[in-house]
Amino acid sequence: MELLVASAIGVLTAGGVYLILRLRAFPVILGLSLLSYAVNIFLVSTGRLAINAPPILNKYADVSYTDPLPQALVLTAIVISFGMTAVLVMFTLGAYLEAGDDTIDMTATEEKDDAA
Amino acid sequence: MLKRVFPHPLLSLTLLLVWLMLVNKVTPGNILLGGFLGIVVPILTSPYWPGRPRLKRPFMTVPYVLLVIWDIIVANIQVALIILFKPRSKIHSKWVVVPLDLTSPEAITVLAGTITMTPGTVSALLSSDGTSLLVHCLHTDDPDGVRDEIKTRYEARLKEIFG
Amino acid sequence: MSHWIIAPVVLPAMMAPLIGYVMRHDIVLARVASAASTVALFIIALGLAVWAADGGTHVYRLGDWPAPFGIVLVLDRLSAMMVLLTATLALIVLWHSIATGWDAKGRHFHALYQFQLMGICGAFLTGDAFNLFVFFEVLLIASYGLMVHSGGKVRMQAGLQYVVMNLAGSTLFLFALGTMYATTGTLNMADLAVKVPQIAAEDSGMVRVAAVLLLIVFMIKAALFPVQFWLPGTYSNAPAPVAALFAIMTKVGAYAIIRLHTLAFHPGAEPTKDVVTTWLFPAAMVTLALGALGVLAAKRLMPLLSFSVIGSMGTMMLAVAPVDPYATETALYYLVHSTFSAAALFLLADLVVSRRGSDVLDARPPVVQNGLFAALFFAAAIAMAGMPPLSGFLGKLLILDALREPELMPWAWTGILVGSLVTIVGFARAGSMIFWKSTSVKLPEGTEPIQSDPPPAPARGTEVAPVMMLLALLVGLAVLAGPATGYMRAAANQLFEPSGYIDSVLAPVEKPEKAKADPPLDAADPHAEEEH
Amino acid sequence: MITYALYFAIGCFGLGLLFNLWRIVTGPGQADRVLALDTMVINIIALLVLYGVLQGTAIYFEASMLVAMVGFVSTVAYCRFLLRGDIIE
Amino acid sequence: MFAEILVSAFLVIAGIFGLVGSFGLLKLNDTMQRLHAPTKATTLGVGGVLIASMLYFLLVKDNLSFHELLITLFLFLTAPVSALFIAQTHILMGLRRTDLPPTGGEHDWSIFDDPPEQDPQETDQPQT
Amino acid sequence: MTTQSSLLPIIALLPFLGALVPGIMIRAGRTATATFTAVPTVLALVMLGTLAPGVMEGTVYTMSIPWLPQLGLEAAFFLDGLGLMFACMILGVGLLITLYARYYLSGEDPAGQFYTYLLLFQGAMLGIVISDNILLLLIFWELTSLSSFLLIGYWKHLPEGRQGARMALTVTGAGGLAMIGGMLILGNIAGSYNLTDILAAGDAIKASDWYTPAVILILLGAFTKSAQFPFHFWLPHAMAAPTPVSAYLHSATMVKAGVFLMARMWPALSGTELWFYAVATTGLVTMVMAAVIALFKDDLKGLLAFSTVSHLGLLTMLLGFGTEAAAIAAVFHILNHLTFKAALFMTAGIIDHEAHTRDIKRLGGLAKLMPITAVIGTVAALSMAGIPLFNGFLSKEMMLEEASHTYWWENPWIVPALATFGALFSVAYSLRFIFHVFGGPVRDDYPHKPHDPPAGMWLSPAFLCVFVVLIGVAPFLAEDVVNMAATAVTGHETHAHLKIWHGVTPALYMSMAAVAGGAVLLLLHRPLDAAWIKAGPFYAKSAFDAVIAGCVRLSRGISDTLHDGSISRYLAIFTAATVTVGYVAFLRGEIAPATREMLPIPPVVAVGWVLLVCATAVIVLQHHMRYRALVVLGVIGLMISAGFIYISAPDLALTQISVETVTIMLLLLALHFLPKTTPQENSAGRRALDGLVAVAAGVGVAALSFAFMTRDFSSISDFHLANSYKGGGGTNVVNVILVDFRGYDTYGEIIVLGIAGLVIFALMEALLSGPAGARLRNSGYNFDRSHDRHPLMMVIATRVMMPIALMVGVYIFLRGHNQPGGGFVAGLVFSIALLMQYMASGFGWTSRRQQFEYHAMIGWGVVIAGLTGMGAWLSGTPFLTSAFGYVHLPPIEEFELATAALFDLGVFLCVLGAVMLMLYSLSRMARHAGETVNTEPMDYDPSRPRKMVEKGKA
């Protein structure tokens, strides 16, 4: 199981990294989404994996609970990355509407040379 | 005044039931809370639901639902057989146009939903003036029969319910 | 436990929504509220700095939970100093924004500004690694908004790049924090300082990765090579007051590096010992070089200033890299200096560029008040380039003095001295182009000057005042260098005696039983029966 | 016995997921992909409920309910994008 | 024992219909045909699972649970609309107008033809 | 004594304070500003005068004010003979220049600015010579560079001025920076930055390993400042400055700073081989080379500039000899050079001012036109030539004397021969100055007919000439001053006897040879000049410019290539660096064997994994089809949510699935405006490289997570599990952590969301009001849209679904503390419910019926959360301390009231407001693009009649 989770994190990370290195804003958004999935799973897995041990206290059974803290951290991370993604989407739109295309690289505008 | 408090009384009732299903426990507190929400939520959403749909014979819905469930079970098996055993080339799909006598949007919606939920037929389009329904039939050699069945089996009953 | 510690966070956090939602249609009201809030922040920060000067580590346990289980705010000399620096800068920059009308050029400036302050102060005050991430995000997202305040094509594109870079950085931050937690089981920085050294040498691999990833995260903020690339585009294209405020943002990264590498990964922590020393120094060296080269290469004023910021970060981080008290002290002095001088340059550039019409370093007719601006530019530039008599020179001397390790010295000294020279040359070229050569530009007879309509007005006293104030602060920092470094020395010493911090944070607290009643669990848990 | 039946059902819906995946990857039309995703949502709902039965807990129920809700909303959104461009015009 | 058999039977039936639904998605020829498949998974597939779950908690765990009914309600309400949208999408993107039979009325199918105009409802005035 | 010492900082400060006055009264005119410039100078001179007797008696006044004790920097001043001599020179000449400049400057020049700069410079220079702390000295040193930069560039409209200023700043600045290094090393060796201590530690310094670098670095500073070869080239270009500046800085004072420094450091540094060969050789070469060049300069100031360089070389050489006699000679020549060279510069300035040219070839015959000037110029030039009875002769003679017995690399001839050679050229150019300018017939082609200037202008040089002659005739008058300074230089009392006649010495022969040879050279000037021009002398400026241009090109090459605006490459570098550094850090550490048993892999989980991996692969490979990628992204979200359920994280599953949906909505809304496909723009190589980086990152992260998942650990969360119910009042530990243990994180998190809403709104406003808005208005639809905007079935289904969804939201909110759920998910469920309504009937129609403002919702959310946190203050507990209790109200069963719920309400409002504000912004853009707002909830309601008009038609 650990192997599956670890490899899934790896695949998502690799995919995300590849996409954020593209030249258009849209694949970069996709890439960042993949990366954020990856990091969320990564964070959850820092509490180690446990099956059917949700951290909901149960008085009636002597059950074990998985580590709740990473889950709380991931929740915070998800929310934040949602806000960030939304802003990024808006920035993409803004840049696209202002510049006319959605390339993410800025071509340097050649200015007059030399200061004498 | 009453319309303000209960813009959609049936909805309020449904919501109370939904609440009880959600909390999964019937206690006085839950009924109170569910009732409260059943009143508040429709008030909040009433701007989005102008008008109140009329049900002429609400109790006719029960046999209608039972009928539909039965049809679902039977048709499911038929369609499963088609999918599993009928070669692709032998599946004869047809478009069926169902002219509608129903005018209430709610009734049309229920009819179209029924058609879709009963396997073998899918409501695909409504004409833009809402007078006919385009149904896709997975396998039939008698499109007119399908149309007639829909009109008699479902639409007629819905007409009774919605008036 | 004094509630004042959290005031620098809560005050702007309460004011911002009021400004953004209640006063969003009334710019005057928003200005008054924003200014009042910032003044209050400044006064509080001053009070906190005075309080922290007693040498204690003041801990604020949020939610009344003991550390390391809850989140704590920690006020020591360093965090107090950073908050005060933030508040001071904020006040001056806010003045400029209002005086020049920048704040009215787009929506929600003041709300975002207050949120920005909240994020920065929160980052400086927190004693929790994950909470640091949260406040990084707060300050970042507010900065995104400020960065593209009033819009425009190039600004939007640059803003997009800024956002993308930082989102990648935030993701890395989470990876790093995850690794940290996975190896130590804690998030509290003081607790980390206890746990990290306990990790066995045979099992140091993972925590080392965590440390190095965190380092890179903070290097992004501090604009160090190889993650400095975002800065020129951002600072050059941000609205000038925002760029001036951003002068403190790079310091957040520097602060985090200083904090974590004197606490969680303090020099005595065996597993992570060589992580920072291996990478930070060379990174700072290259940063310094790139900054200087960029200043020399710049064809426009704003990139020039941006690169000078990069160079100053390189210089400063050279002094952070050895992780020793005296070097840290000098780094802190340089930190304060470079914040004010960068801000002064950006604010001044705003006054000039808005009248000149362009920041391109080419020959075009002089702006009104050429002499005044030239003088101010000269002063700010020599501060930034580290020429006397302003604090830059003293800062540079201090750092040179601190970097005497035989393996560092030749590099550091050469880098700093040559870097200064190149920076001076770059600034001289730019200044002589804008303020001197302009006076020889004559419009051909009969051609109408291409000017905005109406022609740019001379800067009013209120517009120039913020620059003057920043320069006065630099003078003050130079004249009062003794007391200032005295405070910084105390701050550095406090950092390098982490036991005070750790003990204060992790001190056991008597916690009153919170539950007033203890009903059966199933009252709270409607599903309890099912699970049985 | 229930356990075996559960595993059987889980296996069926799991296999179904693979079929859905094939449709999503190969298409050919956009409608096919949306349809496959919609079916996938339904299979996941079934799997979640089955998992709850397997573990004997109702704790995962909200998740299935939420999946049902958002599955619908996103299907409509995907379609509206193709139909109208602006999904909330 | 009876309870177990009952629950198991529902589970097996549900599994089969669920699988058939997904298989149909794979096997069938064109998009409109494939659209029929998920209705299997929805109705008897998920329906069976939900009934099994209800029965399981009621009979085996001695605990009546209505949650499943709620999910069923949800699915029955939404599935037709989803199907309608997917069908519309397919028709708009994959078919020509001439591939469809005429409506028989004066107006064409909704996606090809603007609706007739109506007077605004008096009760439906915007509040602000 | 102490009161007198305390004059020192005042003296140092006076010019700086004084500088403010002309700066403020910038429009007051030349006379007023000159007067106010003279005041502090005179005051300082008077103060020095009160100290002078003491210094003459050998007293050293010191005064120290602590400044930066950490560094060893003190505002420490001391005044000894050398300092006094220099201080008097600086102030005295300063005064003369002030007077001279009053007449030199034209009415159009901003005189206030000039005098401000002049006083700044004066203060800096004065500071150098009375600093007792070498760090303080460095500060003044750099200040001279800066103020001279301003002075040289004073005529900012002249390109020569600007370029000369920058060149001077670059060269002297570079030297100054080197000197910083040297001084810091020196201080480190001596254990103090106080000059007094350093001078006393000479032996220790010379014995130190660090002596060589220290000397080299300090000399770099001195040589650049004093224009020694090969750094001399800046000085001639500094001549673009107004002549008063040249006279002051570039002859009398600033260029002497380097010489002063060598003299100052003489006891501590001189006397070693390194010192001799470095200093004396440089001086010698400079002296000879500059003298030669000076002869061929046609620009008066150029000639004087090179002669200055030559004389500075002479001084440097003398100090390099390291002998006491040489030091005395140097001190004496400093004095003499000051008098004649400043006078000469002023003369040149007068000529330029009157004749409007400084070109020797266009001059000549001026003796008849401007006799006073001619006399002054001739006297000074004769002194420069080293003609007896003028003071220049005396010190030059002493120099030749010293040179005559100095061995260079065991060779007795080289130094005397070269010294004589230099002197010879010195005579030649001096004579040329006299004969070619003043001699000869009056011409009729001067650019401007010259005549003697007003007295104010010639008084200053005349005053200096008085000294030239006076010392030349009666050298003993200067004896005390020279001894006073020389004592300070050498560190022990000197007894120089200055006489005209020393008898027949080698120096006399050398001197005679020089005069004779010089005369011959002048006669041969024309052919030599032609040859010189033909030889095409090396112009340092073009070399310097080429170097600077090269540096600029190089830095542009590096900087612009690195920072070319390509974020994809920035990110590639970032990722590659992170991966590299991460791997290195890991490999340098170790990892213990796995301790944790792995969980089994059920087949259905493997299926989920396959789906996840395949979906990721599809997105990566087919990301060009943007819509398709979004659909497949939904698969990943679904799989991850299910995965969260499986690994016991139901809260995460709820959040993930709802966030996922809203995110996809946002992306779809955005994609509506964006291109629907991504062009393939990367080369295959680039893609392969990116792939490599990506795979490395993926493998690293996977390995890392695998490593910790297979190792046990203990964490702080046992506390949370143990205290969640008792202390936090909830059984859902994750939720209790969110709203209580770590509520502060959540507080920050909702603020992030709130800000996101604001940012998006502000951005949308900015976009719509700008050119983007126009672009948006012109954007049309490029595909056939469905005519079914708001299908009837969707509208009807939503009318039932939305209230139910809201109920679900309330339910999830209320139970969050104990079961999976909470404010955030509830907020999203509400948002999704509203979204459903928006999709059904359109944003426009729906939001017109919207009863709550989204802005206010965010605001209230943040405020409620904040107030809840602050509520704890009332009970004296910290921010966000929660309180809860259980209430029993018959017939209702017991229920819980918790402040955490209030906090969660803030979260809920904030989330809902933020999401809706984002959607609102995007929808506003769509409406801006030409979408119309429908007036009806559905396209057509078949139960209602058609429009009358149409009915009538039908």
Ligand code: NA
């Ligand atoms: Na059907």
Ligand code: NA
């Ligand atoms: Na929650």
